[in-house]
Amino acid sequence: MFPSEDILVSTITSQNPTAPTIGAPFHLARSPICVTATGECIGDGLFAGQDYSAGEQITSIERPLIGSIDTQRLKDTCANCYVWTEGSSLGSRLYVKDGTKVQTCAGCKRFRYCSKPCQKEAWNRGHKHECKALKPISDKEIPKAVLAAMELLIRRKHGLIADSDWVLLCRLDTHIDDFKRNGKYGGIELMAMGTSQFSWTQDTFSKDFVAGMYARILTNSLTIVTPTFDPLGIMVDPVLSHLNHSCDPNAFIVMDGSEAVIRTLKPIEKDEEILISYIDTTNPYARRQSELQARWFFTCRCKKCQKGATCSEDKWAISPQNLASEWKAIADDLIKSEAETQSPANHVGDSRDEKRVAALQAKAFVLYEEQQTANPLEAIEKIRVGMRLCHQSGLWPPHRQPYAALREDLILNLLSVGKYRDAWxxxxxxxxxxxxxxxxxxxxxxxxxxxxxxxxxxxxxxxxxxxxxxxxxxxxxxxxxxxxxxxxxxxxxxxxxxxxxxxxxxxxxxxxxxxxxxxxxxxxxxxxxxxxxxxxxxxxxxxxxx
Ligand SMILES: C[S@@+](CC[C@H](N)C(=O)[O-])C[C@H]1O[C@@H](n2cnc3c(N)ncnc32)[C@H](O)[C@@H]1O
Structure with missing residues (x-):
């Protein structure tokens, strides 16, 4: 048992970021992008250790420190190597060996593994302790962030997370004050209580420490994906989680099983910050800002956001004043009846015409979100309504969201009901x-x-x-x-x-x-x-x- 994790963490968080190591592919330092409204620098990021051209590997991490699979994916994904044995999209599973199956852990009955070596690896990494804790609650559905927090605390308690990793992890911001401001801290305390209780770690970590760690997972996790970017769960890692966001990123993380590789999207110069995107950067400016503020508590000031709503993501096919009168009438009805039209995420401008366009955009995004939980045939119908709105109003160029995203989902749903020619x-x-x-x-x-x-x-x-x-x-x-x-x-x-x-x-x-x-x-x-x-x-x- 550790004497006092709280003391260790407060000492660590006040330390300076690590000095660059000569010849290292990247280093950690204060990031000029993480600033408060008054310009105070409040966060760290990763910086290139050398010049890179586009399409180069910066570094590869054999596996993220902690990975937690989505509840839906637990039944068909190996909890060790993240091979997804089902998969929906055409051509996305050629890299999976034929006949790959997963088998449930006989103890916890929660995780599944594709082979004995995978099971053994996970066991030695910490599942031998975690399995005992999960066994009595095998019938409970547990959110992936709680499972991630449990794994983290159990492995640390049993000496299975190195001090160097722990130090880096604990330096990540918890955003506790932000959660307190947005009224979600109560929920975090509740989840943290469950995490402590289920993981049998109350003797090692204080209540507040666990709440901080749970909050850290919420604001610092990245998505585990297949090589074709199907989402499988979340990962938390002392290095990867230090990557900051840009809506015009110069790098990305690609996964190959459990290996996470940081690769460049554009040339990066030595000492330039390595920036990935946390969100779908193809969305309009207001939508991106709302999402980043709501989930990560920051106002993005990346190069693209500094240009405001002027980039290609925000361009309409016709100017809002030229919207046909029948569509103006539809928009006016939407403004009266649908609350979503007032959301800042749909803000286009303050003129009457811009408000109309924003209302149509809000409707298109609502249809986009609704179809995601529908069965394929219903989804196809909803998507078609959304796409007709985008097309017939004359406002959307084909790449403007959510028109492009609707088509993407239309293709996937058409494939899943065997309408291959339409999909083509x-x-x-x-x-x-x-x-x-x-x-x-x-x-x-x-x-x-x-x-x-x-x-x-x-x-x-x-x-x-x-x-x-x-x-x-x-x-x-x-x-x-x-x-x-x-x-x-x-x-x-x-x-x-x-x-x-x-x-x-x-x-x-x-x-x-x-x-x-x-x-x-x-x-x-x-x-x-x-x-x-x-x-x-x-x-x-x-x-x-x-
Ligand atoms: C995954 S962490 C990245 C590591 C973080 N900079 C740190 O030192 O703890 C995500 C947090 O970093 C900050 N951040 C990331 N990208 C940012 C950006 N473009 N502008 C401002 N803050 C950013 C936000 O506080 C966000 O919640």
Whole structure:
């Protein structure tokens, strides 16, 4: 048992950030981005230890210190290596070995593992202590943040978290005062009480310390994702959790099983701060600010936010004054009847026309959120209503949110009900008109993953007897896309990543198949045919109604 964690933590938090180590890929220092309204610097961040070009690895962390899987994913995800054995999106699971299954831990009946070695690794990391504590409460649904806090406290109590990690972790802000101000501190105290009780650590950590640690998890966790960015849970890590946010980030975290890698999105100079994004940065300015304020308690002053609502995310296809009169009437009704239209997250401007546009935007976001909890067929209907609103009002360019996000979910839902052809035309629209606008860097991992999914859909449809449109040969389009993804995935995911390797493998299979079909002149025949097919693929993006 430790004499007094509270004393240890207060000593640590007053220390200065670590000095840079020569030759290290990054270092921790005071961040100029974390400032109060009066300009006082209040937080740390990670800074580049050398110059990096776009698409380079900065560092790799074998596994985050603490990971906690979403309740929904506990049943189909390995709690050690984070392999997701189900997966919904097309082409997203090629990197998972066929027949991978997970089995429940016989003790706690909560976590599942894909193999004996994974179970053993988790056991030795601390599950041997945690399992006993979780066993009597195996029938209770426990929020992932509580499970993360339990793991953290149990492992520290049993000497399974190094002092150096603990020191860094305890330096992260708890935001307790912010929680007290927004009225959520009571809930935190309650969760912390449960955490202490369930983890059998009351003898080691005080009530206030646990509340602080729980609050720290809420404001410093990152999302565990698959290599294709399907969310699986949350992770807390002394290094990763020190990364600050920018709506115009220069880096991102990509995961390969339990390994988390920080990679660059743009060139970064030595001593420049490494910034990732915490949120969907494709949203308009007011929405981004509201989300960051509500969840992380800060006003973002990144380069993009300093320009206010003037960037491409905030551009309308027509000016608000030119909205057709029937849409003005619809907007006026919404202003009278729907509270959401007044939310600061939808703020567009103070003129009457801007308020109307904000009301239509609020409605589109409500529809976007509502469809997320509906079954696929209902979701498709709701999404179509939202997309028609965006299209028929004439206000939205295809990449403006939530129009682009609605199409994204439409594609996923169409795939899940087997409407592959419909999904294909929307994917073509997304490929040509949306991805380059949303993710301007070619190495952006979300752009790469979406390209990959488009390629896999083309490949699937290539085997159907009826072409999707006259003259279209989807096999060739798939080949061209896979070959593009093959090259870029080395930069977005890393050449040795499971994702890049599975793309490489697929490319090899298809190239061999094409060569055996077309013979010695395969290269020449294909390059002219591909040009023609790409032109047809581009034309397909104009065939969607909205
Ligand atoms: C995951 S932590 C990052 C580490 C944090 N800077 C620290 O030293 O504890 C998230 C917190 O960092 C601060 N932060 C991150 N990005 C910021 C930004 N762009 N502007 C202002 N504060 C930021 C906020 O206080 C946020 O709640």
């Amino acid at each position: 035309t929307h994917s073509a629209k997304r490929y040509w008109n949306i991805l380059p606008a949303l993710y301007q860097e070619k190495v952006h991992p979300l752009r790469v993953v979406h390209m990959w999914q488009t390629a896999m859909l083309a490949l699937y449809l290539a085997n159907e007897s009826e072409p999707v449109a006259p003259g279209v040969e989807l096999g060739l389009i798939a080949y061209a896309l896979i070959s593009e993804v093959k090259d870029i995935s080395q930069l977005s995911h890393g050449e040795n990543s499971a994702f890049a390797r599975s793309v490489q493998r697929k490319y090899g299979e298809i190239a061999t198949e094409m060569q055996s079909e077309l013979g010695a002149n395969a290269g020449d025949i294909m390059s002219s045919a591909i040009k023609q097919q790409i032109a047809l693929f581009r034309e397909m993006s104009d065939r969607v109604e909205y």
